[in-house]
Amino acid sequence: MKSMKTLNFSNFFNKSYDWKSIIYVIPVIAVLVFLDFYPIGVGVYFSFTNLNVIHFYNYSFIGFANYIAILTSSAFPQIILHTIIWSVGSTVLMVPMGFALALIINQKGLIGKRFYRTLILFPWAYPAFITLLIWKNMLSYHFGIINEVLNALGFKGLFWLGSPSLAMLSLILVNLWLSFPYYTYVFTASIQSIPSELYDAAEMDGYGTLRTLRRITLPMLSRQFAFITIFGFIFTWNNFYPVFLLTGGGPLISTQILITYSYYEAFTYLAYGVGIAYAIISILILLVLVVLANKYTKMMQVLY
Amino acid sequence: MEESNENKEIRRPRYAEAYYKKNTYYKRISIIKKILSHIILIIVGVYSIFPIYYVILTSLSSVNSIAETSLSDLLPKFFSLSNYYLILFKYPFLTWLGNTLIFCTASTAIGIAFAIIAGIGMSRFNIPGKKAILYMMLILTMFPFVVMVIPLYFMFATLHLVDTYQGLILAYTGGALVYSSWLIMNYVNSLPRDYEEAAQLDGLTQSQALFRILVPMSRPVIIFATLVAFMGPYTDYALAGQFITTPSMYTLAIGLYYTSTGTVVMNYNVYAAFSVLMGLPLFILFFVFQKYLVTGFSLATYK
Numbered sequence: 086m087k088s089m090k091t092l093n094f095s096n097f098f099n100k101s102y103d104w105k106s107i108i109y110v111i112p113v114i115a116v117l118v119f120l121d122f123y124p125i126g127v128g129v130y131f132s133f134t135n136l137n138v139i140h141f142y143n144y145s146f147i148g149f150a151n152y153i154a155i156l157t158s159s160a161f162p163q164i165i166l167h168t169i170i171w172s173v174g175s176t177v178l179m180v181p182m183g184f185a186l187a188l189i190i191n192q193k194g195l196i197g198k199r200f201y202r203t204l205i206l207f208p209w210a211y212p213a214f215i216t217l218l219i220w221k222n223m224l225s226y227h228f229g230i231i232n233e234v235l236n237a238l239g240f241k242g243l244f245w246l247g248s249p250s251l252a253m254l255s256l257i258l259v260n261l262w263l264s265f266p267y268y269t270y271v272f273t274a275s276i277q278s279i280p281s282e283l284y285d286a287a288e289m290d291g292y293g294t295l296r297t298l299r300r301i302t303l304p305m306l307s308r309q310f311a312f313i314t315i316f317g318f319i320f321t322w323n324n325f326y327p328v329f330l331l332t333g334g335g336p337l338i339s340t341q342i343l344i345t346y347s348y349y350e351a352f353t354y355l356a357y358g359v360g361i362a363y364a365i366i367s368i369l370i371l372l373v374l375v376v377l378a379n380k381y382t383k384m385m386q387v388l389y
Numbered sequence: 390m391e392e393s394n395e396n397k398e399i400r401r402p403r404y405a406e407a408y409y410k411k412n413t414y415y416k417r418i419s420i421i422k423k424i425l426s427h428i429i430l431i432i433v434g435v436y437s438i439f440p441i442y443y444v445i446l447t448s449l450s451s452v453n454s455i456a457e458t459s460l461s462d463l464l465p466k467f468f469s470l471s472n473y474y475l476i477l478f479k480y481p482f483l484t485w486l487g488n489t490l491i492f493c494t495a496s497t498a499i500g501i502a503f504a505i506i507a508g509i510g511m512s513r514f515n516i517p518g519k520k521a522i523l524y525m526m527l528i529l530t531m532f533p534f535v536v537m538v539i540p541l542y543f544m545f546a547t548l549h550l551v552d553t554y555q556g557l558i559l560a561y562t563g564g565a566l567v568y569s570s571w572l573i574m575n576y577v578n579s580l581p582r583d584y585e586e587a588a589q590l591d592g593l594t595q596s597q598a599l600f601r602i603l604v605p606m607s608r609p610v611i612i613f614a615t616l617v618a619f620m621g622p623y624t625d626y627a628l629a630g631q632f633i634t635t636p637s638m639y640t641l642a643i644g645l646y647y648t649s650t651g652t653v654v655m656n657y658n659v660y661a662a663f664s665v666l667m668g669l670p671l672f673i674l675f676f677v678f679q680k681y682l683v684t685g686f687s688l689a690t691y692k
Contacts, residue, residue, distance in 0.1 A: 102517040109510020110522060112503040113570050117525055120563030124540035125532060131540060186433060189426045197427075204434035210675035211441055214624035214642060215668040218649045219440045222657070230443060230463070262436065267686065274687040293415075294422065323533045325627060330649070347535045352631060357539050364535045 132362040138355035151362040160338055160346075167253065168342040168367070171328070172321040174257045175264070180314050182261065183268020188298070190269070191276050202273075209266040217330040220259045221246065224331075246332050249339035256340055260327050268313065275309045276302065315378045322371055343367035441672075448472050448661035472662035480655065481636075481644070482663065489623060489640040495558045497618040500565030504614060507566075508573025509603050513582075526571050534627060542631055557632050561625075565618035572685075576610035577603055613685035616678055620671060641667045 132151055136144040155161055190201055208216065223229050224245035232242030245255040279302065287297045303310075325344050328334060334341035334349060341349070343363055351360025443463070451469040476482050511519055541560060542551065550556030580603065588598040604611070622629075626642045633643060645667060647653045648660055655663070675682060 101515065103514040104517060106510055106514035106516050107518075109514065110507045110516055110519075110570075113507040113566060114522065116563045116566050117522065117529075120541070120560065121529055121537065121567065122525065124537045124544060127540035127544070128536045131543075186430075189429060192422070192426060195423065195426060197430075201430045201434055204430075204437050206676070206679070207437045207441055210679075211672045212620070212624045212668050214626065215645065215664050216440055218645060219444045219664060221649065222660075223440060223443065228657070262440075266437070270683050271687045274684075293418075325533070325535075329627075330646075344533050344535060347533075348538075348627065351535065351539050361536060361539055364533055368532060368536070 128361045129365065131358050132365055134358050136358040144358070147358075151358050152366070155359065155362055155366065160341075163338060164341050164343055164346050165370075167338075167340060168322065170253055171256065171340075171342050172318050174253075175260045175321045175324075176314060176318045178257065178261050179264045179268055180310075180317055182265045183270075184272045184310075186265065186269040187272035187276055188302070191273060205266045205269055207266075208262050209270075213263055214326060214330070216263065217259065217327055220262070221331050224255060224259075247336060249336050252332050252336060252340045256327055256331055259331060260321070260324070263327065264317075264321075268317070271313060272306075275306055279305045311378075315375065318378075319371060319375065322367070343370075444661050444664050447658055448665045450658060472656075472658045473666065475656070475659045476662045476666060480653075480659070480663075481639070482641075482666065484637060485639050485641045485644045486667075488638055489642070491554060492557055492561060492629075492640060493619050493622045495554075496561035496565055496622055497615055499558070500562045500618050501569055501611065501615050503562075504566050504569035504573055505600075505604060505607075505611065507570040508607075509577055509599050511570065511574045512577035513585075513599060513603075523571075526567055529567060538628055538631060545632070551632055552634050552638065554638070557629060560628060560632065561622045564621060565614075569614040569618055572614050573607060573610055576607050580606055609681050610685070612678060612681045616674065616682060617685075623671060 131144075133146055133148060134140075134144045135147045135150070186205065189195075190198055190205075223231050226232060226242060226244050226247055229242075229245070231245065235242050243251060246252050283301050283305070284297065287301055292300065322342075323344055325348070328340055328342055328345045329348065332340045334345050338346070344367055347360045347363035347367065349360075350356050350363055446463070446465060449468040449470070449472070450466070451471055510516060511522070516522075545551045545556050545560070548556075550559065584606070585598045585602045588602050589595060593601065622640075624642050625640075626646045629640050629643055630646065633639060639647075644653065645663060648655045648663065
């Protein structure tokens with residue numbers, strides 16, 4: 086095991102490489118270098134410059150000034166808080182909902198499985214870019230159908246996207262609509278991968294639903310559960326469109342998350358350097374969180 | 390535990406009784422469970438389809454003002470296709486659709502072609518630096534696109550590629566290529582080498598054997614990668630909105646976004662028809678290739 090982990094550079098010359106076959110990957114290498122790593126490198130450099138609309142042609146290196154300005158700004162703690170509420174709130178709702186629905190749909194002998202599975206596929210199948218804008222209209226205070234329904238039921242309409250206290254909740258709920266089908270399908274696949282003998286045995290032993298869930302399904306899926314949760318968290322952290330299209334970070338900055346704020350800094354306020362600095366801070370935080378989560382879930386594996 | 394025969398005979402009826410009692414109890418529970426499940430699933434089903442149902446209904450309604458929204462709009466009354474006529478012929482929808490198809494088709498075709506070559510190559514040959522390429526690809530998945538958009542914009546500006554078809558196609562191709570080659574390589578790794586070796590014995594050259602045998606065999610992953618590569622640019626605003634400024638080169642996503650922000654003025658019902666016309670093709674595509682997409686996306690999670 087140890088020898089596998091250490092890099093052995095003499096290997097590079099001993100191994101019989103297919104030097105000619107490099108031609109297969111030249112396009113990929115070109116793209117990686119010119120369209121990915123070169124821009125990222127330049128971007129990191131830009132984050133240390135005062136590149137903005139005023140210094141568009143004569144920008145200069147200003148060291149950590151952008152980062153210091155961001156970290157000391159009054160908006161920064163709020164944006165971090167929003168990003169965490171957004172990612173944790175979404176993950177905490179969509180993963181369990183997907184799992185619960187997968188359990189319900191996968192019950193033995195349930196009539197109409199295919200029908201329900203098809204219905205659930207709708208939010209996933211319709212392009213999110215469009216459904217998000219549909220939701221924006223449905224949640225509109227004056228014209229939205231949701232407030233219309235509330236009024237008809239005798240409630241007062243709410244400023245779903247217009248009030249700072251409610252906007253984030255609305256975002257999370259719309260995101261739940263958008264993402265739960267994916268988790269339902271992923272968990273369906275993993276539940277079906279559990280050997281059915283285990284369930285037969287549990288039935289013979291007189292296990293009820295909850296005991297089967299606790300003793301068989303959950304332990305069998307613990308690793309996948311951890312993985313899907315972390316994956317969902319990362320994806321939500323970087324999920325740009327729901328926030329961008331529904332509230333645009335507003336009202337004021339009450340729903341700005343790191344990635345949308347980075348975009349606004351760059352393309353609305355035209356402070357490109359600051360914008361990239363925000364994105365880089367986002368990556369660094371995410372990286373730390375992922376490493377920590379990985380450590381934690383590995384500990385979980387040992388426990389089982 | 391040792392038990393005498395006597396004991397067993399005494400206990401047998403008791404077991405049976407208990408089992409019988411338990412059985413009816415469980416039957417009742419399972420019926421309640423089924424009913425509850427159906428109720429939950431129906432609620433979730435309505436929740437799932439409601440926005441799409443509502444937008445289709447709005448697009449077919451001839452009531453022309455959003456201010457007149459009322460509960461009765463939730464039921465189908467009489468249909469008119471006037472909104473569809475308006476969006477198709479009074480707005481530059483068809484131009485936008487044409488642009489979108491140019492961007493999507495070109496970037497997908499180029500990206501997937503190179504991804505097939507790269508994926509097969511990386512799977513079958515001992516390419517120097519292969520590990521480095523794989524690590525670079527993995528690291529890239531962590532980066533949000535914003536980091537890339539700004540420098541790419543400057544880079545393309547100096548190359549005079551901003552606001553051109555080639556420029557945006559190139560940018561999209563780059564996005565599609567990396568992820569697709571990764572997917573295809575993973576899939577080809579799982580295919581046995583026997584077939585291509587047999588084909589080589591039959592007189593094909595190595596590269597001929599690879600492509601003639603492996604491309605048909607990796608059809609599922611190629612379909613999946615193609616759809617993903619196509620769907621991304623189709624609804625991309627973040628990149629296109631910065632790269633394209635000439636109105637005649639707008640894509641559907643740019644058009645829809647500017648309509649939603651009020652930059653392009655459009656009646657709400659026509660806007661709904663726009664949403665349906667733009668979304669429905671991908672929606673149908675998704676259902677047609679449901680099998681490939683669902684398995685593809687669920688497997689991609691475990692990578």
